[in-house]
Amino acid sequence: MTLPTYTVWFRGYPACPCLAEWLPVYEAELQRLGVLSGSLRIYQLIGGASASAGTHSNGGAFDISDLVGDLDVWIARQMGADATWARTAAQGFTPHLHGVLTGCPHNAPARYQIDAVRSGGNGLGSGGLGGVDDGPRPLSGRTWRQGIEWAKQRQEDDMTQYADQLDGIDKKLDALLKGQDKARRQNAAIRGKVTKLVQKGSATRADLAELLAAIDNDTEES
Ligand SMILES: [Zn+2]
Known part of the structure; x- marks a missing residue:
């Protein structure tokens, strides 16, 4: 696949600039909460994995191995990626965390999943409404930039x-x-x-x- 002109490289993976800015803050928040030791295990940012049905072709979407706990999903949602889900073996996936940044101008092929989660869908199937969202809810409604501010405030309060x-x-x-x-x-x-x-x-x-x-x-x- 041809990478978009705005592509940046994040730890060896092609990404949009939003992802490159958002992921380290997400990682720091998970580490602070003790749910992640070491670095995020990135599977795919901008990419063309066949199981992704094109949602990762432009940016704004991430696949991270191993993180499939409720807290991982909740933090991602609070940080402006409401369309984040734990993808499970029962759904036919190698377990991973899949998410889409709200407000990222590069996420067009994945944006339907943001609409889907707002309508209570799980982002799979037609229109992302093939199943019921398994939470945790409520959604934050934040953009990814607001999400970074939210996380940094928590980290600052913690330091105080x-x-x-x-x-x-x-x-x-x-x-x-x-x-x-x-x-x-x-x-x-x-x-x-x-x-x-x-x-x-x-x-x-x-x-x-x-x-x-x-x-x-x-x-x-x-
Ligand atoms: Zn972006």
Whole structure:
């Protein structure tokens, strides 16, 4: 097949510029959620796989191996690819994630699938309405650009929360170390009093009372 003039290469696969921009953010979001370790396993971006019936010929559509969980589909949909589905062995596929970016100007041959999901279809068969959409719904209605913003906001919020947690740990550790320091000074004071008593050779009741007070009194050395 002849590649369109706007083709860019994404990790060795021909893609439209939208896909090349969107996929790394999608990947980062999946990694952040712990549903993906390592890189996306791309099967096809712009391509002519016979099972795809031409939907991948111009761009805006992606096939990713292995990702077939609800969360993978949900994140893709939230990120502006409502027409994303887990394609299964039961449907006759090698299991993979198939999706189409909403608002990508290069997705013309696959755009009917966006209409299909909005009508509750699963994107297969005539008009993409050969089966019922298996979700998860509701759809986001976002474009792929809005989807990138949505994901980046989540990633930013996560970083803020992370920084807050680190700050909290830092404060607690500081308080702990201050407490230890105080205890160390109290120990030294008590040791000093005991040493004096040992040197003196005998202790009066007043000496012992003073020692007891030093042990009991938290505030003496602070
Ligand atoms: Zn595109």
